[in-house]
Amino acid sequence: MIKKVFSFIRARLRKVILEEIWLEDYISRGMKIGKNCSIQPRCIFDYSHCNLITIGNDVTIAPQAYLLAHDASTKRDLGYTKIGRIDIKDNVFIGARALIMPGVTVGENSIVAAGSVVTKNVRPNTVVAGNPAKEIISKEEYINNNRELLKSYPKFSYDYSNASDKLTEEMKIEMRKLLKDTKGYMV
Incomplete structure (x- = not known):
């Protein structure tokens, strides 16, 4: 029991202390983060281009999500790396191990399913999933479906x-x- 309590306290302290310090480093380099966001452990933000990342208010980013503002696939052949802004609008949920690529805007009130690779803009109020991510349902339908399931x-x-x-x-x-x-x- 003591081991369990110690592990819990250590995890919370790591999140509160280390994660805030970690986020402060990104913010000092130009990344914008809104109010009331929940950014879970081991998320990865493109350190070299974090100034191109904006996260709105009330956003949840699950563990090990990756926001990548550059794509070096063209570097060897063209001598240039592609870069692009990432704009996560308000009230967005990004699932565990989702990958948001450069040049993507995730619209308000949207959900990006776990493991998705987002290469194109996500319309507001939608749920996207897959590799590459595709719109699968409106957020309203998704919530209503879950509201019904919640009954049973x-x-x-x-x-x-x-x-x-x-x-x-x-x-x-x-x-x-x-x-x-x-x-x-x-x-």
Whole structure:
């Protein structure tokens, strides 16, 4: 139990201290980050061109997402590297390990699915997924679909999270059992 608490505290301190210092370095080099953003651990921003990256307000970027403002595929043959701005508008969610390429704008209220490679602009209020990312559904339809699923799928409180100090072995067993053949939701 002590090991678990220590790991939790260490992870939180690393996020609060190291991540903020890390982001401050990008900001000092010209990257713009809006208010109320949640940028998860191990996200990678193009350090050499971070001044070309703008992140709006209320944006969530999941772990290991990559925002790349340059593309060196032309360097050897042409002697030049392609560069382009990345503009993440307000209220955007970027999933884990998504890759945003140079010259891309992700429109307001959009969702970029985990693992997607975004090479073209994302329209506002849409969900994109894949490699290359393609529009798959409107955000409104996506939220409405999940609202319906929420009525019948298992729901769990924060206490069921490993980040909670209330998670018991019995709760873990219960959660695994309830999620055996379905998905669920956590507050």
